[in-house]
Amino acid sequence: MDQRSVVTGFLRNDGDVLLLQRSEDVGSYRGKWAAVSGYAEGDPDSQIEREIREETGLDPESDCQLLTAGDPFEVVDEDLGRTWRIHPYLFDCTHRAVQTDWESTEFEWVSPTKILDRETVPDLWRSYDRVRPTVVTVASDSTHGSAYISLRALEVLRDEAALLARGRESEYDSVEAVGSELLAARPAMTVVRNRVNRVLSKGSTVEPAEVESNARDAIKSAIEADRGAATTLGAAITDKRVATLSRSGTVLAAIDEGEPGAVLLAESRPGSEGTEVAEQLSSELDVTLTSDAAFPHTLVEWEADCFVVGADTVFSDGCLINKVGTRPGALxxxxxxxxxxxxxxxxxxxxERTIDLEERAASELYDGTAPITVENPTFDLTPPSAIDQFVTERGSFDPGEIESLAAEHEQRAGWQE
Structure with missing residues (x-):
């Protein structure tokens, strides 16, 4: 039997993926829906980038970010007498402005669960299943901020609910089980808990089809909330000298919208993502990078107009958990x-007041043999007395006003009882 290797790339934007309907001019599966795909002539990693350029007009380097390259698998098509070896990929895209070529007649940005309802090329869902978010990837993500991770958690809930609603194979027997595992995956990540609770608290029953629909809506609402907070913050930092640290999606979006006069960044260990952010911003802004140890002193000598950070968790009394280094900077x-x-x-x-500073591996600081106790937290706790304003999608709040907002979330946790 003939064997061919192909690449399949899912392009994701705001929780949806790009599906392309194959034209009558292609050699196989005419009229079927597919992701970006093509023969893997040589290195699959290079080939998927070529296919993205040709089939969508997007630049895989500037418009897309590779997130996952899944394990390849084989699909046998008896009618064609061919075995396909499929190499699946998942990319995040910054926008949806695609220009298709002759291989496609239509394109749509849709929830990936729509794959389950359409006539697609063979095993398209199986390809997506190899690269989609899971409870494991939500639990192990140490690169992205909590808002990003919360969106991935909602996608897991949406996808598993879709499988359960259609009687398809899932490792879970109920959407409640999915929700419980997501909450256990990041127990101290408040935004994951609140957004999962919002989906599962709707209605008197938790039917998979309803949860799938609610999760799709929740993804859109969450994206709007995150963008709204960034827009409000952006207006507050326009033309200002801004000191910040780490990689907060909200702060980065606010910087993009607000166009500050200059930015000071701490290197942001562990992980040193502040260094990467400095490189990212340096092409368009006046950027200064300093060490974590020097940052509290430098932001004063640098004459910062404001110290701006994102949040991992905000407690009802106005205390903030955020990337380690936030507390000394704020003080x-x-x-x-x-x-x-x-x-x-x-x-x-x-x-709830659950404090988990997510201790990292001791070997990042010291891997010798001396009897040294190592403390290597990812986050620290900043008191409300060191915070002027919480800038949100609903406006700005003093630390003393946070308690009333926390009460709204408490009402949605009842589904677990």
């Missing part, structure tokens, strides 16, 4: 009368 800023602004969606406000 230094407060001492120098530099306003401290926290950009966050209100879904990051917690009615």
């Amino acid at each position: 230094s800023a407060t001492d120098a009368d530099v306003p401290v602004l926290v950009g966050t969606a209100t879904d990051k406000i917690s009615h």
Whole structure:
């Protein structure tokens, strides 16, 4: 039997993926829906980038980011007398402005669960299944911020609910089981808990089809909330000298919208994502990078107009959990009368006070044999006295106003009882 290798690339934007309807001019599966695909003539990683350029007009380097390259698998098509060896990929895209070529007659950005309802090329869902978010990837993500991870958690809930609603194979026997595992995956990540709770608390029953629909809506609402917080924050930092650290999606979006006059960044260990952010911003902004140890001193000497950070969790009393280094930066800023602004969606406000600073591997700091106790937290706790404003999609709030917002989230946790 003839064997051919092909690449299949799912392009994701705001929780939806791009599906292409194959034209009558292609050699096989005419009229079927597919992702970006093509013969893997040589290196599959290079080939999928060529296919993205040709089939969508997107630049895989500037418009897309590769997230996952799934394990290849084989599909046998008896009618064609051919075995396909499929190499699946998942990319995040910055926009949806695609220009298709002759291989496609139509394209749509849709929920990936629509794959289950359409006439597609063989095993398209199986390809997506190899690269889609899972409870495991939500639990193990140490690169992205909590807002991003919460969207992936909602996608897991949406996808598993879709499988259960259609009687398809799933490792879970109920949507409640999916929700419970997602909450256990990131127990201290408030935005994951609040957004999962919002989906599962709707209605008196938790039917898979209803949860799938609610999760799709929740993804869109969450994206709007995160963008709304960034827009509000962007207006507050326009033309300002902004000191910040780590890689907050809200802060980065606010910088893009607000166009500050200059940015000071701490290197942001562990992970040093501040260094990567400095490189990212340096092409368009006046950027200064300093060490974590020097940051509290430098933001004063640099004459920052404000210290701006994102949030991992905001407690009802106005305390903030965020990337380690936030506390000394905020205390230094407060001492120098530099306003401290926290950009966050209100879904990051917690009615529970569970503190988990996510201790990282001790070997990152010391891997010798001396009897040394190592403390290597990912996050720290900043008191409300060192915070001026929480800037959200619903406006700005003083630390003392957070309690009323936390009460709204508490009402949605009842589905677990």
